[in-house]
Structures are given as structure tokens and as C-alpha cells.
Amino acid sequence: MNWSGRSLAGGCFAVIAALGAWSGQGHAQQAYPTRNITMIVPFAAGGPTDVIARIVTGHMAQTLGQTIIIENVVGAGGTTASARAARATPDGYTLITGHMGTHAASVPLYPNLAYHPEKSFEPVALLAGTPILILARKDFPAKDLKEFIAYVKANESKVNAAHAGVGSVSHVSCQLLESILKIKPVSVPFNGTGPAMNALVAGQVDYMCDQIVNAVPQINGGTIKAYAVATPERNPSLPDVPTTKEAGLPEFQAQAWNAIFAPKGTPKEIIEKVNAAAAKALNDENVKKRLLELGSVIPAPADRTPEALGTLVKSEVAKWTPVLKPAN
Numbered sequence: 001m002n003w004s005g006r007s008l009a010g011g012c013f014a015v016i017a018a019l020g021a022w023s024g025q026g027h028a029q030q031a032y033p034t035r036n037i038t039m040i041v042p043f044a045a046g047g048p049t050d051v052i053a054r055i056v057t058g059h060m061a062q063t064l065g066q067t068i069i070i071e072n073v074v075g076a077g078g079t080t081a082s083a084r085a086a087r088a089t090p091d092g093y094t095l096i097t098g099h100m101g102t103h104a105a106s107v108p109l110y111p112n113l114a115y116h117p118e119k120s121f122e123p124v125a126l127l128a129g130t131p132i133l134i135l136a137r138k139d140f141p142a143k144d145l146k147e148f149i150a151y152v153k154a155n156e157s158k159v160n161a162a163h164a165g166v167g168s169v170s171h172v173s174c175q176l177l178e179s180i181l182k183i184k185p186v187s188v189p190f191n192g193t194g195p196a197m198n199a200l201v202a203g204q205v206d207y208m209c210d211q212i213v214n215a216v217p218q219i220n221g222g223t224i225k226a227y228a229v230a231t232p233e234r235n236p237s238l239p240d241v242p243t244t245k246e247a248g249l250p251e252f253q254a255q256a257w258n259a260i261f262a263p264k265g266t267p268k269e270i271i272e273k274v275n276a277a278a279a280k281a282l283n284d285e286n287v288k289k290r291l292l293e294l295g296s297v298i299p300a301p302a303d304r305t306p307e308a309l310g311t312l313v314k315s316e317v318a319k320w321t322p323v324l325k326p327a328n
Contacts, residue, residue: 040085060278064273077164082103083115085261092273096260097258101169103313118314122262124278125278125306130258131255132229133238134226134252135224139203160205160206163188163209173256176323196210213294231243260278
């Protein structure tokens with residue numbers, strides 16, 4: 001085959017240009033991240049999602065070589081922040097630490113939700129499981145769970161339950177509890193679990209269902225009561241707190257979770273890099289110690305992959321929809 005000088009030169013230039021473009025793309029992918037990363041936390045500072053995000057991302061920042069800035073965005077049970085994260089540029093520089101409420105229970109609770117957990121996000125990494133506790137102010141009359149059940153049934157129009165907003169874990173887990181008990185107490189929303197817990201400690205509200213991460217210090221300090229943990233086994237961080245089965249309410253089983261998500265369309269290479277940093281953090285002895293002291297359940301390696309998180313979100317949406325649809 002004969003090539004003219006012009007066509008040969010043109011072909012060479014085309015190959016060189018293509019190689020240059022490919023090299024540039026590869027370099028850009030390898031270079032991520034080149035600047036600070038924003039991690040949106042959809043609740044107030046001091047709540048369980050915030051605490052877990054700060055512990056894990058502190059280590060992730062060392063691995064990624066860039067600062068991860070926590071940005072607390074409150075409102076509408078975490079859906080305000082989640083909608084904002086879903087609209088962010090899918091370049092890996094805006095992520096969100098979501099949970100069972102924002103990325104599962106929100107679907108049946110908000111008919112006009114501005115995002116969909118499965119369609120609007122790329123799953124990145126599961127960070128921790130967080131068992132649910134039934135809690136009350138320290139001077140609540142009931143001494144155990146059976147007395148608590150009897151009291152709230154007899155006084156449902158007088159008692160009130162605190163939560164972090166419609167769709168939050170504290171809200172939906174108490175919705176499950178109240179549906180089992182067939183009661184409708186007064187619901188008192190706050191802008192985050194931290195403020196809700198502060199109100200419980202101050203005795204301004206009667207009870208709440210909360211993630212263990214937010215409650216261990218207060219329980220051990222005697223500022224609130226813990227009636228039961230809604231898991232099959234007792235939690236090592238609170239060995240004296242019975243399970244709901246032991247305490248007489250085996251139907252109530254609830255465990256939340258926290259995970260990292262990225263806007264839909266974020267490149268796979270970036271997802272993998274962030275996932276690897278999260279996995280490395282969960283393997284760190286200091287990170288594990290801090291999470292376990294708070295009562296968190298650290299996911300097994302097989303459960304930390306983006307694919308496993310995607311499967312979890314799908315199953316959780318299916319689980320909570322029939323429970324929460326009537327409440328909606």
C-alpha cells in the first residue's frame with residue numbers, strides 16, 4: 001500500500017494527538033484528588049452520622065492526600081442535603097455520607113423526593129452499622145421495657161417522641177416501634193439527632209429511638225435511660241442493656257447504617273479510589289477502636305464494595321416502603 005507524505009504525516013499527527021489525549025486523561029484520573037473534597041453530612045454536627053463521617057474521613061484524607069471538609073447541611077430529615085449532593089458535579093469532589101433514612105426510608109416518606117437513592121447516586125462504600133436503642137429521659141417513670149410499653153400505651157396523647165426530622169433514622173425507627181405498639185404519640189422534630197439528644201438529656205422530651213453511636217456516652221453517664229437494643233445480640237459497648245427480644249418486644253428489630261455516596265455519573269476510577277481509602281480506614285486499628293467504642297458494627301470486607309452497597313440500598317428501600325407508606 002502506498003502512502004503519500006501528506007497522508008502519512010497527517011496520520012502521525014492524529015496518532016500523536018490521540019496518545020496525548022489518552023495520556024492526559026490517564027494523568028487526570030491518577031491525579032485525583034488534586035484539591036479539597038467536600039463531604040456533605042445531612043445532619044447537624046454531633047449526631048451519629050456526623051461522628052462516623054469525621055472518624056472515617058479523617059483517615060481517608062491521609063490516604064487520598066487531600067483535606068476532606070465536612071459540611072453539615074440540615075433539613076427535611078436529611079433529604080435537603082441529599083438533593084444538593086445529587087445535583088453536584090460528578091467529579092469526586094462532592095460526596096455525601098448518607099444512611100438508611102436518606103437513602104432508603106425517604107422514598108416512601110417523600111412522594112415528591114427531588115432525588116432517588118438508586119438513580120441519583122453512585123454507591124461508594126458502607127462505613128458502619130448502627131444498632132437502634134429505645135431511650136427515654138432519665139426520670140421517665142418506666143423502669144424497664146415492659147413498663148415503658150404499658151406507660152406509653154396508657155398515655156399516648158401525653159407522651160412525646162423526639163427525632164431528627166421526617167425520614168431520619170430516629171424518625172423511621174420510632175415509626176416502626178409505634179406501628180408495632182399501635183400508638184401515635186406527639187412527634188417532636190429537631191434539626192439533627194444531636195439537638196434531639198440534647199432535648200432528651202434536658203428532659204424536654206420523653207423518649208426517642210436513636211442510633212447507638214449517639215447514645216453510649218449519655219447512657220454510661222446516667223443522663224438518659226436505655227430500655228433495649230433492637231438487635232439479636234447485646235452490644236459490647238453496652239453489655240447491660242438487654243435486646244428487645246430479652247426485654248419482651250422481639251418484633252422490634254432495627255439497625256441503621258452509614259455509607260458514602262457520589263453523584264450519578266462519577267467516574268468508576270474515582271469511585272474505586274474513594275472506596276479503597278474508606279476500606280483502608282476501616283482496617284486501621286485506631287479507627288476500628290473508636291467506632292467499636294461507640295457501639296458501631298464494622299462491615300465485613302465483602303460488604304464494603306460499591307456493588308454490595310448498591311444491593312443494600314435496593315433491599316432497604318423494599319424493606320421500609322411497606323412500613324412507612326401508611327405513615328405517609
